[in-house]
Amino acid sequence: MERELEHHKIKYAICYVNLLNRRNFYGTFIVLLNTIKMALTKQTKGSQTEVTFTIAEHEAPSTAPILLLGDFNDWQTNDSSCQMEKEGNTYVKRIKLKNGKRYEYRYLSEDKGWFNDHAADAYVPSPYEGIDNGVVDLTTVGEKKKVVKKAVKKTVKKPVKKAKKDDLKKIEGIGPKIASILTEKGIGTFKKLSATSAAKLEGILKEAGPRYTMHKPGSWPKQAKLADQGKWAELKKLQDKLDGGK
Structure with missing residues (x-):
């Protein structure tokens, strides 16, 4: 009798454990389903x-x-x-x-x-x-960010043209120093010198200092015109008649 009772207890315990396992299984299944x-x-x-x-x-x-x-x-x-x-x-x-x-x-x-x-x-x-x-x-799907490249302007340096200069010392009465003074005033060519009045030239010399006022630029524009036109023979004849450009 005692053995039979013990057997039933063991069988009941096994059934109870199985029941708990089933509950755990179905509970887990429901959780997974949800x-x-x-x-x-x-x-x-x-x-x-x-x-x-x-x-x-x-x-x-x-x-x-x-x-x-x-x-x-x-x-x-x-x-x-x-x-x-x-x-x-x-x-x-x-x-x-x-x-x-x-x-x-x-x-x-x-x-x-x-x-x-x-x-x-x-x-x-x-x-x-x-x-x-x-x-x-899907309005933003597949969009690629556009990379805006800033255009870099290449600065092309143009060659600086040297201002044309004539040898003003070829004019009777103009030496190296006066030639430099006239060039600084923007009169560096025969053409510009020929277009400059004697009065203006006298003013430039006066401004340069007393030592230059003794020079008389009256014939300089005429000489410069002949030089600009390439009439060197005529310029030579004119200069032979002049005395220090006077």
């Missing part, structure tokens, strides 16, 4: 993005077929390609969409009606009062 939720995943390739719409079985309003309707299929309820496919404990639909746009959408259960996706990127008012549509936002 972690499967609505999801919206995207995989971009080139100018398109494959969007995967997922609904957990326990989130579906019923076991009836579910349609995915939106801008991408013109909300056509009679389009069989809109029906979501059953994959394990989820309903799944994959659609390739063009980047750079926003697409409104909703789910439609054949026996329970419309319902929204909790994983949508955003929500916008639908044409029906008090009802929102979910949004798949």
Whole structure:
């Protein structure tokens, strides 16, 4: 009798342990099942993005077929390609969409009606009062930051042309020092000297100092004109008649 009682105790204990293990198993299963939720995943390739719409079985309003309707299929309820496919404990639909746009959408259960996706990127008012549509936002998908390169202007240094100078010492009455003074005043060529009045030349000499006032520049413009024209023979005859440029 005692042995039989002991046997029943052991059998009862084993059953109790099995019961606890079952509870743990089903509890874990329920927890895992509840972690499967609505999801919206995207995989971009080139100018398109494959969007995967997922609904957990326990989130579906019923076991009836579910349609995915939106801008991408013109909300056509009679389009069989809109029906979501059953994959394990989820309903799944994959659609390739063009980047750079926003697409409104909703789910439609054949026996329970419309319902929204909790994983949508955003929500916008639908044409029906008090009802929102979910949004798949692909406006920024695949965008590349444009690197604006600042144009660097290359400064091309133009060769500085040296001002043309004539040998003013060829003019009777002009020595190296006076030639330098005239050049500093911008009169460095025969042509410019020929166009300068005697009065102005006298003023330049006076400004240079008393030692230069003794020079008489009256013939300098005429000599310079002959030199500028290359009439060297005539210039020589004129200079032979002059006395120190006077």
